[in-house]
Amino acid sequence: MAKATFRAPRGTRDMLPEDLVLIQHLERTARSVAVSSGFAEIRTPFFEETRLFTRSLGETSDVVSKEMFTVPSRAAGGEDGGNSYTFRPEGTASVARAYVNGGYAAKAPLQKWYYLGPMFRYERPQKGRERQFTQFGVEAFGAASPLLDAEVVDLAVRFFEALGFGSELEVRVNTMGDPEDRDRWRERLKDYFRPQLATRCADCQDRFERNVFRLLDCKVPACVEANQGAPALAEVLGPEASAHHEGFLAALRALGREPVIDPSIVRGLDYYTRTVFEVHYPPLGARSALCGGGRYDGLVEEFGGQPTPGVGFAVGFTATELALQELGLPPAQDLADLEAELRPQVYVAAVSEDERGPALALASELRRAGVRPVVLDYRGKSLKAQLKEAGKSGAAFTVVLGADEVSTGTAVLRDMQAGEESSLPQPELAAQILRSASTTS
RNA sequence: GUGGGCAUAGCUCAGUUGGUUAGAGCACCAGAUUGUGGUUCUGGGGGUCGCGGGUUCAAAUCCCGUUGCCCACCCCA
Numbered sequence: 299m300a301k302a303t304f305r306a307p308r309g310t311r312d313m314l315p316e317d318l319v320l321i322q323h324l325e326r327t328a329r330s331v332a333v334s335s336g337f338a339e340i341r342t343p344f345f346e347e348t349r350l351f352t353r354s355l356g357e358t359s360d361v362v363s364k365e366m367f368t369v370p371s372r373a374a375g376g377e378d379g380g381n382s383y384t385f386r387p388e389g390t391a392s393v394a395r396a397y398v399n400g401g402y403a404a405k406a407p408l409q410k411w412y413y414l415g416p417m418f419r420y421e422r423p424q425k426g427r428e429r430q431f432t433q434f435g436v437e438a439f440g441a442a443s444p445l446l447d448a449e450v451v452d453l454a455v456r457f458f459e460a461l462g463f464g465s466e467l468e469v470r471v472n473t474m475g476d477p478e479d480r481d482r483w484r485e486r487l488k489d490y491f492r493p494q495l496a497t498r499c500a501d502c503q504d505r506f507e508r509n510v511f512r513l514l515d516c517k518v519p520a521c522v523e524a525n526q527g528a529p530a531l532a533e534v535l536g537p538e539a540s541a542h543h544e545g546f547l548a549a550l551r552a553l554g555r556e557p558v559i560d561p562s563i564v565r566g567l568d569y570y571t572r573t574v575f576e577v578h579y580p581p582l583g584a585r586s587a588l589c590g591g592g593r594y595d596g597l598v599e600e601f602g603g604q605p606t607p608g609v610g611f612a613v614g615f616t617a618t619e620l621a622l623q624e625l626g627l628p629p630a631q632d633l634a635d636l637e638a639e640l641r642p643q644v645y646v647a648a649v650s651e652d653e654r655g656p657a658l659a660l661a662s663e664l665r666r667a668g669v670r671p672v673v674l675d676y677r678g679k680s681l682k683a684q685l686k687e688a689g690k691s692g693a694a695f696t697v698v699l700g701a702d703e704v705s706t707g708t709a710v711l712r713d714m715q716a717g718e719e720s721s722l723p724q725p726e727l728a729a730q731i732l733r734s735a736s737t738t739s
Numbered sequence: 740g741u742g743g744g745c746a747u748a749g750c751u752c753a754g755u756u757g758g759u760u761a762g763a764g765c766a767c768c769a770g771a772u773u774g775u776g777g778u779u780c781u782g783g784g785g786g787u788c789g790c791g792g793g794u795u796c797a798a799a800u801c802c803c804g805u806u807g808c809c810c811a812c813c814c815c816a
Contacts, residue, residue: 308808359814360813361815364740419815421814421815422740424811424812427816431816432816435816501813566814587816589816590815614816618816649775680775681774682776683768688775688776689776689777702774710774710775712775
């Protein structure tokens with residue numbers, strides 16, 4: 299242990315083969331759910347010009363102000379124009395930029411895309427939070443209809459359902475209104491809170507300038523009480539944004555996703571307009587939030603594109619993995635099926651050194667015939683040790699090759715579970731193994 | 740950025756009021772008569788007790804510092 303002088307950087311981890319069983323299951327589920335709703339994959343660079351994020355997420359957002367992994371410019375005025383780059387802390391900004399650069403506004407405005415990959419935030423790691431984490435997200439551009447908002451929410455919920463989450467899944471929604479509404483609301487809130495600022499908690503005093511909306515979901519009892527008379531967004535919400543919100547709620551109900559209206563959902567990023575939502579799973583307790591998203595109608599325009607509405611969400615896999623673990627998902631049987639992919643189907647054992655070559659050739663032959671995976675020993679283990687290793691590997695069969703078998707072109711096929719073995723011609727091995735595999739699974 | 744907890748073999752942990760060559764279980768490797776696994780038995784490899792100082796005749800065990808990890812807050816996926 300003392301010799302391990304290097305380790306994965308703080309807040310990162312190695313995803314070892316055995317860990318990937320679950321992670322790949324998440325990835326496959328995400329892709330399958332997204333594709334079934336007509337979302338196509340998009341991949342953008344892992345890093346972008348820093349300004350892309352400061353512009354879209356907001357200078358004062360926590361992400362921008364203290365959580366960015368930024369690489370300073372290496373050549374002022376050189377090929378990178380003196381720009382600094384930042385490893386993406388989220389996916390929406392990059393995807394919106396790609397939409398603009400791809401010229402979709404003119405040629406095919408309606409685009410439904412999904413992405414899956416690593417994101418980076420320079421934060422203090424803790425349970426369910428890492429500096430490098432995987433996010434699955436979808437973005438739909440080119441339509442302002444609240445039906446699309448509802449479809450995106452439905453997709454998020456279906457992802458969790460496909461993973462085995464139960465009917466307790468909860469869709470919590472709110473609206474941030476249009477930018478003008480939000481500006482008006484912000485001023486109203488500041489006017490309301492300013493006089494009582496001295497009596498608020500330290501966090502609230504700090505949040506006042508950074509993001510007033512946050513004072514609304516403070517958990518300190520005195521603050522909660524002081525929030526009672528705070529002006530509501532409804533008081534300043536424009537008729538269009540209001541109609542959109544109603545349409546969104548109606549569409550959710552049509553989908554059978556009864557929304558829980560939660561005014562405390564405010565989201566930390568500047569680009570959100572109108573719809574904001576989170577999917578929660580109350581059985582998880584304090585860490586019940588599984589994903590979040592919303593509408594960002596001004597973002598594409600902000601990046602220099604034609605005014606184009608957009609809506610999307612993102613799920614962090616770190617929290618999802620934790621949730622699955624707490625809920626005992628996937629079920630043992632499903633997990634066993636997933637892990638089966640790591641288990642060899644056949645182990646080819648050589649009795650003595652003389653059969654090492656023929657064993658290698660036979661293994662290759664079996665692989666070509668479609669048996670998979672086929673493994674064997676390379677470390678000069680005794681037959682006994684090879685059998686032991688075969689048993690430990692979980693291989694369904696072991697093929698034993700000795701001098702007699704080599705001379706007669708046969709092989710001993712041992713069924714590891716039953717402990718029975720039979721001798722048969724080598725050309726018949728593959729068929730026998732594959733037949734047995736298809737009847738057991 | 741703030742607060743708290745923990746650091747002993749690959750893993751999970753014991754190590755009594757500081758005292759001889761630091762232990763267990765699991766894992767790993769090799770054997771138990773001649774070409775065979777999963778049970779059992781025997782043996783073996785593996786630790787500068789996170790690191791650096793200090794106290795002491797003597798420290799894994801006490802004190803200080805340092806680093807790392809974990810948890811919570813802020814915030815968020």
